[in-house]
Amino acid sequence: MELVDTHCHLFYDDLKNDLDIVLNRAQELGVNRFICVGTNMEDSRECLGLAERYENIYASVGVHPHDAKDAPEDYLDQIADLITFPKMIALGEIGLDYFRNISEPDIQQNVFREQLTLAQRLQKPVIFHNRDADADVLKILSEFPDVTGVAHCFSSDLKTAKTFIDLGFYISFSGNLTYKNSHLPDVAKELPLEKLLVETDSPYLSPVPYRGKPNEPGRTRFVAEKLAEIHGVTLQIIAEKTTTNAESLFSL
Ligand SMILES: [Zn+2]
Numbered sequence: 498m499e500l501v502d503t504h505c506h507l508f509y510d511d512l513k514n515d516l517d518i519v520l521n522r523a524q525e526l527g528v529n530r531f532i533c534v535g536t537n538m539e540d541s542r543e544c545l546g547l548a549e550r551y552e553n554i555y556a557s558v559g560v561h562p563h564d565a566k567d568a569p570e571d572y573l574d575q576i577a578d579l580i581t582f583p584k585m586i587a588l589g590e591i592g593l594d595y596f597r598n599i600s601e602p603d604i605q606q607n608v609f610r611e612q613l614t615l616a617q618r619l620q621k622p623v624i625f626h627n628r629d630a631d632a633d634v635l636k637i638l639s640e641f642p643d644v645t646g647v648a649h650c651f652s653s654d655l656k657t658a659k660t661f662i663d664l665g666f667y668i669s670f671s672g673n674l675t676y677k678n679s680h681l682p683d684v685a686k687e688l689p690l691e692k693l694l695v696e697t698d699s700p701y702l703s704p705v706p707y708r709g710k711p712n713e714p715g716r717t718r719f720v721a722e723k724l725a726e727i728h729g730v731t732l733q734i735i736a737e738k739t740t741t742n743a744e745s746l747f748s749l
């Protein structure tokens with residue numbers, strides 16, 4: 498069995514300091530490829546460094562909505578430079594987060610639009626983050642009809658999921674799919690497996706039974722198991738479908 502953790506932040510100390518052990522544990526759970534996602538210029542470079550050291554790690558480069566206010570003036574040039582490396586497979590994470598509003602909404606929107614413009618020009622998929630910002634994310638994405646990518650750590654409602662799919666995006670579920678009383682299983686049940694991806698968002702969002710502890714990429718397995726249960730299919734089928742989807746979206 499092969500699973501891809503399509504979204505993890507391996508540059509944080511919890512993961513980085515024991516990376517070989519963490520990746521071995523993932524292999525034992527059937528998770529054998531990892532997309533290390535940047536949130537600013539510094540950690541995007543760290544992602545690339547890891548991708549160059551480990552064959553089964555890929556990287557993405559982007560400015561997260563929290564980091565939007567601190568984006569260096571030439572960040573778009575820096576992204577365009579970094580994305581020329583073959584293992585830099587996507588632009589992200591980008592998006593809007595109105596839950597925490599660490600950057601002002603108008604700054605977040607600007608930086609989101611600018612990065613989508615770049616993704617459109619470079620024809621690269623995007624990994625987007627959306628928290629409490631459904632309407633504005635949908636509005637902005639629809640300005641870029643040629644851009645594809647993934648709604649990472651999806652947590653909105655079914656209607657929003659279907660609209661993202663109509664716009665050409667995949668939906669990625671993380672550990673919060675396994676949380677008690679979550680509305681997400683009802684959403685996931687209605688979505689075609691051809692459009693789904695799995696991720697951990699490590700070190701965040703540990704799935705049940707590890708909720709509250711630092712997460713790690715191997716736990717993609719528990720998200721996939723939950724998806725199998727929801728769709729009434731085997732884990733093997735979920736692994737095959739989500740891996741094919743990841744390979745196709747990110748040209749792995
Ligand atoms: Zn995110």
Ligand SMILES: [Zn+2]
Binds near residue numbers: 504534590698
């Ligand atoms: Zn993330």
